[in-house]
Amino acid sequence: MARHKIGVIGGDGIGPEVIAEALKVVDATGVEVETVDYDLGGARYLRDGTILPDEVIEEWRGLDALLLGAVGTPEVPPGVIERGLLLKMRFELDLYVNQRPFVHPDGSHDFVVIRENTEGTYAGEGGFLRKGTPQEVATQGSVNTRFGVERCVRYAFGLAASRPRHHLTLVHKTNVLTFAGDLWERTFNEVAESYPAVETAYHHVDAACIYFVESPQRYDVIVTDNLFGDILTDLGGAVSGGIGFAASGNLNPDRTGPSMFEPVHGSAPDIAGQQKANPIAAILSAAMMLDFLGESDAAERIRKACAELASLSGSTSEIGDAVASRI
Numbered sequence: 115m116a117r118h119k120i121g122v123i124g125g126d127g128i129g130p131e132v133i134a135e136a137l138k139v140v141d142a143t144g145v146e147v148e149t150v151d152y153d154l155g156g157a158r159y160l161r162d163g164t165i166l167p168d169e170v171i172e173e174w175r176g177l178d179a180l181l182l183g184a185v186g187t188p189e190v191p192p193g194v195i196e197r198g199l200l201l202k203m204r205f206e207l208d209l210y211v212n213q214r215p216f217v218h219p220d221g222s223h224d225f226v227v228i229r230e231n232t233e234g235t236y237a238g239e240g241g242f243l244r245k246g247t248p249q250e251v252a253t254q255g256s257v258n259t260r261f262g263v264e265r266c267v268r269y270a271f272g273l274a275a276s277r278p279r280h281h282l283t284l285v286h287k288t289n290v291l292t293f294a295g296d297l298w299e300r301t302f303n304e305v306a307e308s309y310p311a312v313e314t315a316y317h318h319v320d321a322a323c324i325y326f327v328e329s330p331q332r333y334d335v336i337v338t339d340n341l342f343g344d345i346l347t348d349l350g351g352a353v354s355g356g357i358g359f360a361a362s363g364n365l366n367p368d369r370t371g372p373s374m375f376e377p378v379h380g381s382a383p384d385i386a387g388q389q390k391a392n393p394i395a396a397i398l399s400a401a402m403m404l405d406f407l408g409e410s411d412a413a414e415r416i417r418k419a420c421a422e423l424a425s426l427s428g429s430t431s432e433i434g435d436a437v438a439s440r441i
């Protein structure tokens with residue numbers, strides 16, 4: 115019997131292509147996994163209206179992890195698949211940490227962004243008043259609970275304590291978001307007292323954007339809210355060899371259910387089906403999955419092979435083959 119049971123959602127666009135390479139590489143490590151495929155995403159929705167049935171979520175609770183390529187297609191209005199599938203997964207499975215590592219292929223920086231993954235503006239608070247009229251009002255709130263912020267901040271401190279530099283930066287916008295920012299800052303400072311070995315810093319998110327570009331080597335671990343983390347991690351990808359290398363783990367650190375691993379890039383419908391996508395982000399996401407499942411040796415071998423092949427160009431499957439054969 116396979117050691118780990120993994121749910122696989124290839125999804126839309128380049129998703130299935132890059133996931134095929136990620137699974138090829140997992141196979142090459144010799145770690146035994148049993149995969150269960152789930153046909154979900156924009157294409158499935160267009161075919162029969164299915165987004166994410168509750169029975170599927172219940173089935174997932176019995177799995178060890180989920181690996182996702184990308185979801186979303188231009189034919190479906192914005193938000194339907196994002197909220198109905200991706201955010202529903204994050205919320206229902208309580209994947210409250212979104213961990214996104216950024217290691218530049220030239221070794222010049224190595225930092226991790228811990229993005230709160232279940233609250234903030236993503237919680238969906240808000241609505242319309244007088245929609246479609248000239249007096250229309252739209253509000254979009256940001257939900258920040260002490261519980262939600264604290265568990266994410268604690269995870270970030272734990273991670274910082276486990277890394278050689280022991281450094282953690284809170285990124286927010288406390289000078290303008292004086293309610294949410296205050297809660298985040300107070301929580302951060304209180305949790306810091308339990309981690310005397312971790313050195314801390316605070317940066318406003320706009321300043322952090324400059325530092326990401328000009329001096330990313332200053333960072334070790336960063337913790338931030340959901341929306342700031344979304345935006346900053348695209349920038350993180352752009353300054354770390356490109357979004358084609360950016361991996362992520364949507365984690366339930368309490369392990370009350372499976373965690374979900376996915377490349378940060380989207381479905382890229384313009385290049386779908388052409389074997390043009392870089393599978394490295396999906397492969398590194400699979401490595402994060404193996405790490406989380408306790409297969410750290412296999413994960414390390416994958417990361418090493420990817421680093422050695424960082425400048426390789428070729429088709430999606432050629433790159434996957436090259437990584438697999440190096441393991």
Ligand code: IPM
Binds near residue numbers: 196200344
């Ligand atoms: C990401 C993506 C998602 C997000 C979208 C697709 C809902 O951009 O994982 O970063 O905003 O979280």
Ligand code: MN
Binds near residue numbers: 344345348
């Ligand atoms: Mn994003």
